[in-house]
Amino acid sequence: MGSADLPHRLEPFGIRSCEILSVGTELLFGQTVNTDAAHTAVRLSELGIPSYRQTVVGDNPERMEQAFREILGRSDAVVATGGLGPTRDDRTAEVLARVMGVPLEQDDGVLEAITRRFLSTGSPMTPNNRKQALIPRGALAIPNGHGTAPGIAARFDFHGEPRLAILLPGPPAEMRPMMDRSVVPLLEPFAQYRFLSRYIRVFGIGESRAETLLQDLVDRQENPTLAPYCGDGDVVFRATLRLPADRPEGEGTGPDAAGAPGPADLDRLVAEVVRRLGIHVYEVGDRSLQAVTADLLMERGVTVSLAESCTAGLACALLAERPGISAVLKGAVTAYDNDVKVRLLDVPRDLLEREGAVGAACAAAMADGCRSRFGTGLALSITGIAGPDGGTPDKPIGTVWLALSGPDGTVTESVRLAGDRNRIRRMAAFRGLDLIRRRLST
Amino acid sequence: MGSADLPHRLEPFGIRSCEILSVGTELLFGQTVNTDAAHTAVRLSELGIPSYRQTVVGDNPERMEQAFREILGRSDAVVATGGLGPTRDDRTAEVLARVMGVPLEQDDGVLEAITRRFLSTGSPMTPNNRKQALIPRGALAIPNGHGTAPGIAARFDFHGEPRLAILLPGPPAEMRPMMDRSVVPLLEPFAQYRFLSRYIRVFGIGESRAETLLQDLVDRQENPTLAPYCGDGDVVFRATLRLPADRPEGEGTGPDAAGAPGPADLDRLVAEVVRRLGIHVYEVGDRSLQAVTADLLMERGVTVSLAESCTAGLACALLAERPGISAVLKGAVTAYDNDVKVRLLDVPRDLLEREGAVGAACAAAMADGCRSRFGTGLALSITGIAGPDGGTPDKPIGTVWLALSGPDGTVTESVRLAGDRNRIRRMAAFRGLDLIRRRLST
Numbered sequence: 001m002g003s004a005d006l007p008h009r010l011e012p013f014g015i016r017s018c019e020i021l022s023v024g025t026e027l028l029f030g031q032t033v034n035t036d037a038a039h040t041a042v043r044l045s046e047l048g049i050p051s052y053r054q055t056v057v058g059d060n061p062e063r064m065e066q067a068f069r070e071i072l073g074r075s076d077a078v079v080a081t082g083g084l085g086p087t088r089d090d091r092t093a094e095v096l097a098r099v100m101g102v103p104l105e106q107d108d109g110v111l112e113a114i115t116r117r118f119l120s121t122g123s124p125m126t127p128n129n130r131k132q133a134l135i136p137r138g139a140l141a142i143p144n145g146h147g148t149a150p151g152i153a154a155r156f157d158f159h160g161e162p163r164l165a166i167l168l169p170g171p172p173a174e175m176r177p178m179m180d181r182s183v184v185p186l187l188e189p190f191a192q193y194r195f196l197s198r199y200i201r202v203f204g205i206g207e208s209r210a211e212t213l214l215q216d217l218v219d220r221q222e223n224p225t226l227a228p229y230c231g232d233g234d235v236v237f238r239a240t241l242r243l244p245a246d247r248p249e250g251e252g253t254g255p256d257a258a259g260a261p262g263p264a265d266l267d268r269l270v271a272e273v274v275r276r277l278g279i280h281v282y283e284v285g286d287r288s289l290q291a292v293t294a295d296l297l298m299e300r301g302v303t304v305s306l307a308e309s310c311t312a313g314l315a316c317a318l319l320a321e322r323p324g325i326s327a328v329l330k331g332a333v334t335a336y337d338n339d340v341k342v343r344l345l346d347v348p349r350d351l352l353e354r355e356g357a358v359g360a361a362c363a364a365a366m367a368d369g370c371r372s373r374f375g376t377g378l379a380l381s382i383t384g385i386a387g388p389d390g391g392t393p394d395k396p397i398g399t400v401w402l403a404l405s406g407p408d409g410t411v412t413e414s415v416r417l418a419g420d421r422n423r424i425r426r427m428a429a430f431r432g433l434d435l436i437r438r439r440l441s442t
Numbered sequence: 443m444g445s446a447d448l449p450h451r452l453e454p455f456g457i458r459s460c461e462i463l464s465v466g467t468e469l470l471f472g473q474t475v476n477t478d479a480a481h482t483a484v485r486l487s488e489l490g491i492p493s494y495r496q497t498v499v500g501d502n503p504e505r506m507e508q509a510f511r512e513i514l515g516r517s518d519a520v521v522a523t524g525g526l527g528p529t530r531d532d533r534t535a536e537v538l539a540r541v542m543g544v545p546l547e548q549d550d551g552v553l554e555a556i557t558r559r560f561l562s563t564g565s566p567m568t569p570n571n572r573k574q575a576l577i578p579r580g581a582l583a584i585p586n587g588h589g590t591a592p593g594i595a596a597r598f599d600f601h602g603e604p605r606l607a608i609l610l611p612g613p614p615a616e617m618r619p620m621m622d623r624s625v626v627p628l629l630e631p632f633a634q635y636r637f638l639s640r641y642i643r644v645f646g647i648g649e650s651r652a653e654t655l656l657q658d659l660v661d662r663q664e665n666p667t668l669a670p671y672c673g674d675g676d677v678v679f680r681a682t683l684r685l686p687a688d689r690p691e692g693e694g695t696g697p698d699a700a701g702a703p704g705p706a707d708l709d710r711l712v713a714e715v716v717r718r719l720g721i722h723v724y725e726v727g728d729r730s731l732q733a734v735t736a737d738l739l740m741e742r743g744v745t746v747s748l749a750e751s752c753t754a755g756l757a758c759a760l761l762a763e764r765p766g767i768s769a770v771l772k773g774a775v776t777a778y779d780n781d782v783k784v785r786l787l788d789v790p791r792d793l794l795e796r797e798g799a800v801g802a803a804c805a806a807a808m809a810d811g812c813r814s815r816f817g818t819g820l821a822l823s824i825t826g827i828a829g830p831d832g833g834t835p836d837k838p839i840g841t842v843w844l845a846l847s848g849p850d851g852t853v854t855e856s857v858r859l860a861g862d863r864n865r866i867r868r869m870a871a872f873r874g875l876d877l878i879r880r881r882l883s884t
Contacts, residue, residue, distance in 0.1 A: 025669065028493050029680075030483025034476050037498070041472030051470050052505060054498035056462075056479070063494055086650045087670055088660070120838070121860045126650045146861050173865060227473070306755075306776075312762030313748075313755025316776050320754030321864050323830050331786070332776035334748075334758050340773040340816065344786065374782065388765050422763050 009140055010155045012189035013162045017075040018049050021067055023082035023092050024170055025058040036081040036168075036175055043184055044079070048193030048242065059089040068099045072158045072165075077190070079183070082170030084149040086128035092167050093152055097136035100156045100165075104134040110141045110150045117148060142166075142182045147174040153186055164190060196224075196241040196263060198270050201283040203235075203434050210235050213276050217269065224266045226273065237273060241266040282437055293433040294322035296440040297329075297378075304436070305374035306332035307345050307366040308429075309357060309383040310400065315429040330374045335366065345369035358383050358395055360403075360412040367405035378439070379405045382432045384417075386424045400428040404435050411439075451582055452597045454631035455604045459492045459517040463509055465524035465534055466612055467500040478523040478610075478617055485626055486521070490635035490687060501531040510541045514600045514607075519632070521625070524612030526591040528570035534609055535594060539578035542598045542607075546576040552583045552592045559590055584608075584624045589616040595628055606632060638683040638705060640712050643725040645876050649677045655718050659711065666708045668715065679715060683708040724879055735875040736764035738882040739771075739820075746878065747816035748774035749787050749808040750871075751799060751825040752842065757871040772816045777808065787811035800825050800837050802845070802854040809847035820881070821847045824874045828863045842870045846877050853881075 020040050026032040037054050044051045055071065057063045064083070071078045083092030097104045111133035118125040132149050135141050142151030149169040156163055166183055168175045188194075202210055210228070211218065214237065217226045224241040241261060274281050283292050297304055297319075306316045316332035319325060333344045338357055341347040346369035347362060355361050363381050371379030384400030391397035398417040403410055415431055417424045462482050468474040479496050486493045497513065499505045506525070513520045525534035539546045553575035560567040574591050577583055584593030591611040598605055608625055610617045644652055649670060653660060656679065659668045666683040683703060716723050724734050739746055739761075748758045758774035761767060775786050780799055783789040788811035789804060797803050805823050813821030826842030833839035840859040845852055857873055859866045 027480075027496070028483055029487045030480040030485075033480045034496075038469075038472040038475045041470055043472075045471045052500060052502070053509075054469065054476075054496075056496035058494060060494070067495075087653050089669070117860060121840075121858050123648055124651065126654055128650045128653070146865065173861075308755070310762075311759065312771070313750070313758035313774055313776060314762075316755035317753065317759055317867075320752075320756075320776075320778070320867070323863055326778055329754070330779040331782040332755055332774075332778075333786070334755060334762075334774035334776075336762070336768055336774075337772040344773070344775070344815070373786070421765055425759075425762070 010153060010164070010186065013076070013155075013164075014192045015049050015076045015164065015187075015190045016192070018044055018051050018077035018079060018164075019071045019075045020044075020051060020054040021071060021078050021080040022054070022056045022170075023059060023064060023080060024056070025060075025089075027056045027082075028058045035172055036170060039172070039176055039179060040079050040081065043179055044187075046195050046197050046240075047184065047187055048191045048195045048245070049077070049187065059083055059091065061091045061095050064092065064095045065098060068095060068165075072099070072163050076162070077164040077166075079166045079168070081168045081175055084132065084151070084167060084169045086126065086132055086148065088128075090149075093135055096139075096152065096154065096165055096167060099158075100136050100138075100154060102137040102156075105137050106133050107135050107141045107150070108133075110135065113143065113150070114148045142168070142178055142186075144169060144174050145177055145181075147171065149174065151178050151182065153183070191245050194243045194245045196243060196266055198239045198266060198284055199286060200237045200239065200270060200273050200277075200281055201235075201285075201287075201289070202237070202277055202280045203282050203289055203430065205235065205277065205280045210237075210277060210280070214273060217272065223261045224269050226269060239266055239269045239273065279438060279441065282434070288321075289430055289437070290318040290433055291322050293437045293440075294319050294325050294329075296437060298322075298324060298327060300440055301328065302378055302440065303328050303330055303374075303376040305330045305370050305376040305379045306432075307370035307379065307381040308332060308334050309336060309341070309366070309381075310386040311382045311384075311425050311429045311432070312336060314425055315380065315382060315432045318429055318433060330376050333370060333373075341366060345373065356395075358385055358399055359401055360414070363401035363403035363412050364405070364410045367403035367410055371405040377406065378436060380432050380436055381405075382428050384424070384428055386421045386428075388421055398424050400424070400431065402428075402432050402435055404439055406439065411435075452595060452606070452628065455518070455597075455606075456634045457491050457518045457606065457629075457632045458634065459494055460486055460519035460521060460606075461513045461517045462486075462493060462496040463513060463520055463522040464496070464498045464612075465501060465506060465522060466498070467531075469498045469524075470500045477614055478612060481614070481618055481621060482521050482523065485621055486629075487637060487639075489626065489629055490633045490637045490684070491519070491629065492635075501525055501533065503533045503537050506534065506537045507540060510537060510607075514541065514605050518604070519606040519608075521608045521610070523610045523617055526574070526593070526609060526611045528568065528574055528590065530570075532591075535577060538581075538594065538596065538607055538609060541600075542578050542580075542596060544579040544598075547579050548575050549577050549583045549592070550575075552577065555585065555592070556590050584610070584620055584628075586611060586616055587619055587623075589613065591616070593620050593624065595625070633687045636685045636687050638685065638708055640681045640708060640726055641728060642679045642681065642712060642715050642719075642723055643727075643729075643731070644677040644679070644719055644722045645724050645731055645872065647677065647719065647722045652677050652679070652719060652722070656715060659714065665703045666711050668711060681708060681711050681715065721880055721883065724876070730763075731872055731879070732760040732875055733764050735879045735882075736761050736767050738879060740764075740766060740769060742882055743770065744820055744882065745770050745772055745816075745818040746820045746822065747772045747812050747818040748874075749812035749821065749823040750774060750776050750874075751778060751783075751808070751823075752828040753824045753826075753867050753871045753874070754778060756867055757822065757824060757874045760871055760875060772818050775812060775815075783808060787815065798837075800827055800841055800843055802843055802856070805843040805845035805854050806847070806852045809845035809852055813847040819848065820878060822874050822878055823847075824870050826859075826866070826870055828866045828870075830863055840866050842866070842873065844870075844874050844877055846881055848881065853877075
């Protein structure tokens with residue numbers, strides 16, 4: 001308990017309900033979809049803090065203040081995002097101070113962090129950025145590893161009742177790590193329940209197919225529960241166990257004296273899901289498909305190279321997201337042009353003329369040529385028709401061939417992907433990574 | 443004016459403000475991102491109907507009724523989505539009837555449409571589906587071409603004031619066509635203004651720096667207005683002109699007889715912003731930086747290849763998002779390993795040993811080698827330290843060198859980027875695309 005990077009200065013109380021307030025005129029115009037609210041909602045739900053309402057207002061101090069007052073009149077806590085930037089439109093900290101009835105004060109630690117950030121990048125710091133060091137008296141600053149705006153956490157009395165307000169910056173790249181790293185541990189002692197969740201991540205099987213295989217477990221809806229939710233092309237199931245907030249995670253593993261479900265029941269549910277979905281489960285946990293694939297390559301010490309056509313570097317770029325990958329990733333060739341396939345990957349020109357670039361033979365030749373050029377243990381190739389042009393009745397848009405060349409030979413496979421050009425490219429890249437994963441998992 | 447498929451039975455009044463209410467427990471849990479609200483907001487903004495607030499509640503009749511009453515106390519209109527399905531959880535129509543003070547009545551046209559739909563698909567119709575034919579007395583049913591739940595449009599008195607409520611089903615595939623085909627024409631005569639917006643997109647200059655250069659224009663807040671909003675690394679300004687709803691867009695270009703601002707004033711504001719921000723403006727419109735760069739290459743017929751190290755294919759993959767790019771994009775080499783830089787890009791090995799892979803000389807050699815291997819008009823190279831390891835006092839994490847090789851020689855530049863590994867990689871890729879854009883823009 002207690003945050004990794006916050007002095008623990010907020011006295012917990014039991015939060016019966018926490019609302020989400022999103023500040024940003026761009027949300028009112030619909031130019032931005034409110035992913036911050038969804039991310040916050042997921043975390044509150046995982047924490048076992050009930051949330052019954054979300055509100056969006058623009059960068060307008062009167063409407064913001066009105067919204068804060070209404071929310072704090074109804075609920076014990078609020079998590080607000082947006083309006084902490086350096087511009088004059090950014091007024092959330094000022095409005096919260098007014099609602100708390102305290103002045104804004106300069107936080108020297110925050111000012112120092114902002115100054116350091118500007119020094120390190122060499123950009124000039126403007127007076128606007130100094131404003132970001134002002135936080136309501138008595139509040140905590142939450143460090144921002146990806147931008148200048150600190151978050152703010154405040155516990156205060158509102159009409160005689162204890163209230164908690166958390167403010168975070170709006171850009172998801174700043175808000176998400178702050179939420180996960182600082183706010184979740186800060187909120188934990190305020191939760192009345194505790195939820196233990198496991199995420200079971202699946203690739204290469206549709207959501208309805210997976211759900212059919214698990215329908216009886218989803219329908220049961222007891223404790224633990226199993227619920228599907230689907231991203232774009234990858235399917236995730238969440239298994240959740242509800243515990244009273246005061247039962248330590250490690251204490252016992254089965255039903256307790258009163259027969260309430262415990263962590264062993266959660267383990268059993270997860271094992272059953274994994275058994276039913278088999279090789280399609282790439283992770284029980286938080287890692288993405290590219291992270292799992294990269295980790296397998298690193299753990300096994302298998303070097304890899306890539307030859308990409310329609311994905312044009314995307315599969316390699318995804319793999320390279322993982323720190324440390326340079327130990328095994330040697331490089332890649334994007335061969336958009338057939339000439340490049342011949343000259344840099346040694347694909348025979350007559351093969352291309354005879355069978356075209358999208359087929360089993362070309363995919364295999366690309367992977368073999370890549371493996372020998374780069375001298376790697378494995379080489380992956382991806383070649384396909386992403387559209388919007390180039391489809392034929394024989395090879396419609398969405399046709400993708402993949403090959404994986406290794407010491408034991410070369411396997412090829414093909415898929416037909418639906419969607420627009422960039423969905424096809426993204427799904428083809430993931431399919432390629434999954435081909436590596438399946439090879440190394442068996 | 444008037445809907446394509448609704449009998450025009452609602453007497454228009456001027457809507458000063460319209461709120462958006464989203465109903466759905468899945469939104470409160472964060473499993474679903476609220477794209478319905480964003481879609482509705484875009485349409486309201488295009489219609490010139492101001493919207494100052496959005497609310498999300500779960501499938502709970504008391505909280506829904508409370509939200510409806512609050513919204514209708516503040517605003518002239520509400521567009522609500524969700525809670526119109528066949529299940530017992532779906533109660534939005536019933537709650538609206540209670541707020542209007544009228545009973546639910548069966549709409550025979552709707553019942554017939556639902557029955558027809560079931561006959562055509564062969565699925566059995568359940569008593570729950572009959573419930574969907576119940577709408578508040580005096581309201582209009584809005585046909586649903588993609589599901590069973592009709593939408594509802596009602597004009598009614600609320601505490602003596604005219605109010606408009608629109609209900610639509612939650613699934614985006616049903617809601618969006620209903621919004622665009624039926625609700626937009628229905629709302630048109632209720633709009634008091636019309637908005638013309640232009641988006642000015644900027645790269646290579648921070649949000650605070652850009653805003654300092656434009657502060658007086660942002661502060662003016664007249665008509666047209668200028669407002670900043672920032673994504674991750676790219677900065678966008680929106681210039682917006684408000685016109686009376688009855689002034690056609692094409693009619694005249696300057697202030698009208700009464701001196702009201704017109705489209706020429708919007709053009710002048712945009713031109714002034716572009717003049718002040720200069721080469722940093724990559725687009726006035728909707729295109730991304732990668733799209734603008736790809737379009738410039740295609741328009742000029744300049745072929746291109748890429749040599750990437752830390753970005754590992756990301757810059758090439760971004761460029762390849764654009765349909766048609768295969769006409770000019772030949773390919774790319776990801777040279778993660780120094781050996782690959784030597785063997786596939788002809789970087790002299792002693793240069794690497796002397797100066798390392800992150801520096802002006804290596805970047806230039808990568809770009810030159812790439813250009814000659816691929817035989818392209820331009821070749822871009824990117825080499826840098828993305829972290830989390832590999833930084834030195836001399837070359838800290840975030841140091842990135844870029845080079846662009848062309849017929850007139852090779853330019854190099856370096857940046858210091860802040861953030862984590864993948865932000866550094868993403869920003870380095872964008873910086874590379876921007877280097878091509880700047881070369882082709884001047």
